[in-house]
Amino acid sequence: VVARLVHVEHVMGTVVSFDIRLDDESRRAAMSAAVAEAVTWLHRVDAVFSTYRADSQISRLSRAEIALDECDADVADVLALCARVGTASRGYFSSTYAGHLDPTGVVKGWSVQRASELLSAAGSRNHSVNGGGDLQLVGEPEPGRCWQVGIAHPLHRNMFASVVGVRDGAVATSGTAERGAHVLDPFTGRPAVQLASVTVVSAELTLADAYATAAFAMGHAGRDWLESLDGFEGFAVAADGSGWWTSGYPKVGSLPVP
């Protein structure tokens, strides 16, 4: 049995679960220190980027109280990332919300990927970091077996719609629970309603998360868009309980036998 180091942190309005598989117990202290470093990083991200905190740099930047060059360098990086995702998604990803600057759609995936990279830099070879349902996975949970990721069924609490097997990679799911009530279609200003959830599987969580949000806003058109992207596979459950997936999805994911 492989030893586990599990840490659960409430941060960024969600829950981030760290699950590190230790080669042996002698690694536990070093990995605990790495988790502490990653947790400090996530709280720093929350303080800088939270749109729920009036004193965050993003909130102050949105009110034009401070300039971009007065913010952490990460702020400019994240806004540039938002712009790239906006272009790649043909405008379906937007970093403004109700007239305010809101890069929330990339911050979680980006910060959780960075947290995973902090663990890897500290020597972790097998771990998962789960930021409120968006995952960066490294290595294996046990020798010879990949991480089995249950895709939560959006219409049935604590049930699963699909299972994805990943060694090194990322899985992000966007759905109606985001932003409190909904993801908006930026072209209509109305909530996107065709889909209940979209899952994107890729190598890195930053883009997987952003593209899942964009595909959710696109609705059924998100399938052709995801199909057109190299290195991204998608799976969606529609509001009516039907589903679709990209042609490469069955290589990484499967549907459970009813």
Add this chain to the structure above:
Amino acid sequence: MPASEGDRTFGLVQVRLTITNGKITAATAVDYPQNDPHSAEISAYAIPALSSEVLAKQGAGIDVVSGATITSDAYARSVQAALDAAKA
């Protein structure tokens, strides 16, 4: 595909639905369909919902859960919370 190909530990079965005038008129088990993004054919697949216990019996024990953003309150009742609590 940069994400490594997963080990599919159990069979893949989908149900193909024929929808006529908005109603399901036929449901056929199909084997491993490949979506054709250029197909204009309207087809839909009913997505089953299974519990982690049933998946485990099928040999697909779950290590971690992906789902739309979860609140702290919802986390407490989630399968992810149970997985986190089950420290090996």
